[in-house]
Amino acid sequence: MSVRLTAQDAVLARLRDDILTGVLGPGDQLVQEALAERYGVSRVPLREALKTLESEGQLVYYPHRGYFVVELSVDDLREVYQLRALLEDAALRAAVPALDDQDVQHISTLSEEIDQAAADGDVIAMTDANRRFHFAMYDAAGMPRLSRLLRQLWEATDAYRAIYYQGEANRHRVTDEHSAMVLALRARDIDRLVALHDEHRTHSVAVVEAQLNPRDHIPHRTYPRENP
Amino acid sequence: MSVRLTAQDAVLARLRDDILTGVLGPGDQLVQEALAERYGVSRVPLREALKTLESEGQLVYYPHRGYFVVELSVDDLREVYQLRALLEDAALRAAVPALDDQDVQHISTLSEEIDQAAADGDVIAMTDANRRFHFAMYDAAGMPRLSRLLRQLWEATDAYRAIYYQGEANRHRVTDEHSAMVLALRARDIDRLVALHDEHRTHSVAVVEAQLNPRDHIPHRTYPRENP
DNA sequence: TCGCTCCAGATTGGATACAATCCGTCCATG
DNA sequence: CATGGACGGATTGTATCCAATCTGGAGCGA
Structure with missing residues (x-):
């Protein structure tokens, strides 16, 4: 074992x-x-x-x-989110028809987990719960390869997401947006869900992008050169 | 160095x-x-x-x-090609406007390389040239992450592609389809290129799928069990 | 015959030791 | 002062050895 x-x-x-x-x-x-x-x-x-x-x-x-x-450029970041938009929309559209009431209830529970972690101020737990919430939807599409690609895209920006959940305002907006998405899910309103989800993603990329530029990070040792 | x-x-x-x-x-x-x-x-x-x-x-x-x-199921294979369709369409639509005449000429040259390798009966060289031909287009979109995802999806089915180029008929069709795509490229006809490309992909998945079922492969040692 | 336990061989997982390479520095040279 | 080359410490790359785990079969009993 x-x-x-x-x-x-x-x-x-x-x-x-x-x-x-x-x-x-x-x-x-x-x-x-x-x-x-x-x-x-x-x-x-x-x-x-x-x-x-x-x-x-x-x-x-x-x-x-x-x-x-990795050090992401603004272009990198935008590309990641552009690809996420493409693939997440496809995932949601495939997922919603496959969800039964119990699945929706489970997703709703995950949403509450995020709020709980937020209340505790536990950033790692919050990120984790957030990911489970979103991937509960994506995975429901029954397309494991798609889920895998989405996991990669999410993880690619992990290094820049740390600061996102620090702000009180961000946390509240996340909570509200998630609630709205759960409502759309219950109504099986695919177009509305996708629209809310796109908006949700757009908000988060804006915040991360703002974090991206004014960095004066001191590297541990040396900056990697261009490919020699 | x-x-x-x-x-x-x-x-x-x-x-x-x-x-x-x-x-x-x-x-x-x-x-x-x-x-x-x-x-x-x-x-x-x-x-x-x-x-x-x-x-x-x-x-x-x-x-x-x-x-x-990996042993791909038919569902796996279809999913890979479905994702490829989604991402390759996006790549081509982003790529074509960015191509100048020299780029198109280069792609045309790559197409001839494939024919040469086919004439030599060198399967490895042919697969390699084929990949360079297609990725010359995808890469032109200027979206490195997208190219990376596409490479993964292509490689995921490598284990099943070996047999594809064995058949004389397949090789001729590939040549014809590539020629048509180059023509569409020269005309900068995006919709036509995407349509031809979709058709091209559909043909290849059909052939691979046929290879998939009637397998009586003897594994080297043991079949992996399900996750215990 | 079927199912179970236990053991030996095969195979993978990980630690250590050493070789290859890189990078910053110093010094010689123009 | 700029430049280039060589040395040495730091770091990565690989080989070898041993430990941990799994697999398959022998033996045994129901």
Whole structure:
């Protein structure tokens, strides 16, 4: 019975958290020896976790120089959200007809979980609940590959999402927008749901974009050069 | 100057070839010791390459049991092509206005490369040229994330594409369809290009789908069980 | 025959050790 | 003062070794 996680999976989870919370910020080099010690493992499983994050697009890798947390340009960010719009719309339109009342109820419960985490001020829990809320809808489309692509796109901006839930105003708007979406779901109003969802996404990209420019982040070691 | 490839990159390339050519077929377990010896490296860089292929969706991984070449169901295959349709249409529509005459000429040249490889009967070269032809168009959209997602979707079915180019009839149709697409490109007729491209994709999925069912493949060791 | 437990071999997971490469610095040279 | 080249520490890349886990079959009993 494999209740015991492998070291690489444990490390992967911790890396995701550290990127999400900003412990590892955009541009930072991930020095393997230091990280391995920090997580209490050797470099071998760490490197496999890094490789996973690289192919998800959260890290960039330069042979013989190492892994760095990606630095998104404004263009990158807009592209990610443009692709999300395309794919999330498709997912929702496929999902809604497949949802029964119990599914909708479950999604509603997840929405309340977010509010609870928000009240507790637990940013990690909130991000996590938020993701479960949205993916409960996307996954209902019954298209696992689509869900997978959407997870990647979401994770690609994790490094910049940390600050989003700090603001009180943002948290309230999120709550309201989610409630409206649940109502549209109950009514099985696909067009309205998609419209609300698009608006919701647009709000969040605006906030993240504002965070993007005025950064004077000091990298851990060196900025990666262009491909030599 | 890093002309020298790292072992993991070399192994990754060889793994892709072996999957593409069917040396490693759907359902096969990738026994690390054997593969490492085959490629002349140790298991460490091999495992990193395997991890990359796993997160691209070409392999599945069960902790303590190993990596297996994915076995696509008909539903999986249809989903991949449905997603490709969505994303490729978007890519083409963004790309065409950005193409100048020189770009179109380049794409036309790539089309001839495919024909040349087909004449030589070199399946690997043909697949490679075909991919460069299509991605010359997709990449022109100037959306690197989109290109990346499309690469993943293409690679996801590599294990089943090997047989496609064996048939003489398929090869001729591919040539004709590509020529028609180049003509539409020269005329900057976006709608026509997208339509031709959709048709082209539909043909190929039909052929692959036919390959999918009547399989009596003998796996290398054991079929992976469902998630325990 | 069927189902169960336990053991041995096979295979994967991870730690350590060492080799290859990179990068900043110092110094010589023009 | 600028430039280039060589050295050394830091970091990454890979091989080897051992531990942990799984698989399949032998043996046994119902």
